[in-house]
Amino acid sequence: MIIHISHDLQREISEQLEATYPNEGGGFLLGRGEADQVQIVDIIQVDNVFDEAEQHHRYAMRPQDWMRLEDMADERGLSLVGYYHSHPDSPALPSEYDREHALPNFVYIITAVMMAQASDMRAWQLRPDRSAFDELKIAARRSLTE
Amino acid sequence: MPKIRIPTPLRAFTDGEASIDVAGSTVGEALSSLVEQHPDLRAHLFNDAELRSFVNIFLDDEDIRFMQGLDTEIAGDDSLRIIPSIAGGLD
Numbered sequence: 589m590i591i592h593i594s595h596d597l598q599r600e601i602s603e604q605l606e607a608t609y610p611n612e613g614g615g616f617l618l619g620r621g622e623a624d625q626v627q628i629v630d631i632i633q634v635d636n637v638f639d640e641a642e643q644h645h646r647y648a649m650r651p652q653d654w655m656r657l658e659d660m661a662d663e664r665g666l667s668l669v670g671y672y673h674s675h676p677d678s679p680a681l682p683s684e685y686d687r688e689h690a691l692p693n694f695v696y697i698i699t700a701v702m703m704a705q706a707s708d709m710r711a712w713q714l715r716p717d718r719s720a721f722d723e724l725k726i727a728a729r730r731s732l733t734e
Numbered sequence: 735m736p737k738i739r740i741p742t743p744l745r746a747f748t749d750g751e752a753s754i755d756v757a758g759s760t761v762g763e764a765l766s767s768l769v770e771q772h773p774d775l776r777a778h779l780f781n782d783a784e785l786r787s788f789v790n791i792f793l794d795d796e797d798i799r800f801m802q803g804l805d806t807e808i809a810g811d812d813s814l815r816i817i818p819s820i821a822g823g824l825d
Contacts, residue, residue: 612823638821646823651790651797654817658742668742673822683825689788691778691818694743698822718777 589724591695591711593628594731601699602706604633605674609704611643612636614673616657617695618666626669626695632657646685647673670695670711677702680710682721690714695724736764736808739815747774756814761791762804764814779816788819 605613613636619628634653638646654668661668671694675681680700682690690696692714700708711724735755740748748754756767765785769776779789791798792815798806808814 614820614822616820634820638823646821648819648821651792651817651819654741654820655792655815661742671820671822675824678824683823685825686822689819689821691741691743693746696822716774 589624589626589713589722591626591628591697591724591726593726593728595728596731597628597631598709598728601631601672601697601709605672605699605701606704606706608636608674609701610676612638612645612647612674612676614647614649614671616653616668617670617672617697618657618661618664619669621667621669621693628669628695629666631672644676668694670697672697672699674699674701674706680708682712687714687718687721690718690721692716692718696721697726735810736812736814738764738768739813741816741818743818744775744778744816747778748772753813759807760804761793761798761806761808761814764808765791765804788821790817790819791815792817 615633618630638648680698712721758764
């Protein structure tokens, strides 16, 4: 599986996650998926609603955010293809907590933010048997045509 | 017949269908009907017999956890919706 994303969207993700540091931040990935390719055409920043004292290691959205954005994606002829979040001062590797809360067929972009600087962005997908994540290749380009 | 709307990532287990007709007069029966038709969904919705903590079922705009849970009664023209709670973080 290859994830296509523009440099502008990568920069937008990094700037958001640097701004939420030392807490976790995140949002949805909108795009199109076909066979072994996913094209990300937009991101939607979503507030972290986890208890504020725990936000340095936890990120959560409201179910209503999913409902609203899935409807919006449908209207735009797009799909919710995944979500992104940060790991402050930790590697961009999925945790056991991430695995327990993950769905298959969904792209999980994790960005390591070290000392307030986004340093590594990696993409993952849960195996259908929920046993582990596999890493996906990110193909970043200057621009993507919708 | 009640319907259940499937979230995008799980449509791979319903042959791409976004909405599935189900049988039953409670939310629990409707979900049983859904996983009988599409057994590969079970592992992603349930942990043993319990709904996974990040799986929310909405009846219109209401979370069934704030109603009668899986015992919430539904009518023939009701629409249920499966909404994952997105969560992540460090161990």
